[in-house]
Amino acid sequence: MSNNLKRMEKDLRALAKRCKDIKYTRALLLSFLLMGMLTFSEGLTSPEVKSTENAISQTRKELNTSIKDLHTSFKQAKRENNRLLKNANLELIQLME
Template sequence: MSEKFNYHKNFLTRRCVKMTNNLRKVKQDLRSYAKRCKDVHYTESLLIRFLITGILFATNNLFSASKDTNIENQRQTISTSIKNLYQQVKATRKENDKLLKQTNLELIQLMEQGDH
């Protein structure tokens, strides 16, 4: 049991260190950006706003990706339905053409019988 606990503890510690390093890097980058821009002044609240905005933007992208796949699925469904309808219309036209030819042959035969 203690081995598993130690493993998870070490894993979480490594993740926290990595997250802390990432946070430090973001903080450093934001400070350097603030130095370059005269209108922006670095504060901790700016860092927090920046992080929250990034999180909100990332979650919106995740949801929009699922919406895009949903739209794409609907588009494919509609396309398939249109193709099926087109095939049915084509088959019906062939059948109508065949029946029309048969009817024309019958008409010609009747006209020939009437001539004799």
């Protein structure tokens, strides 16, 4: 385990040398390790968080479906309006003759 930690510390120092804005400290190493652990661990999320995420994804799917339905309704209304406009233009032309 210590070999992996030393290698990670060495890689982080090399990154800090390449990026002039970053200064290497032990706190940076600890923060890096903790953020990596929190990012890649799925077991740390509680069941409440998972149920909330599921509810959000379900709501997102429902919203996408309703948006698609509205889009098709608008397309249909536009087609109907265009058809009625053509008929109205035809009637206007006939009246002008």
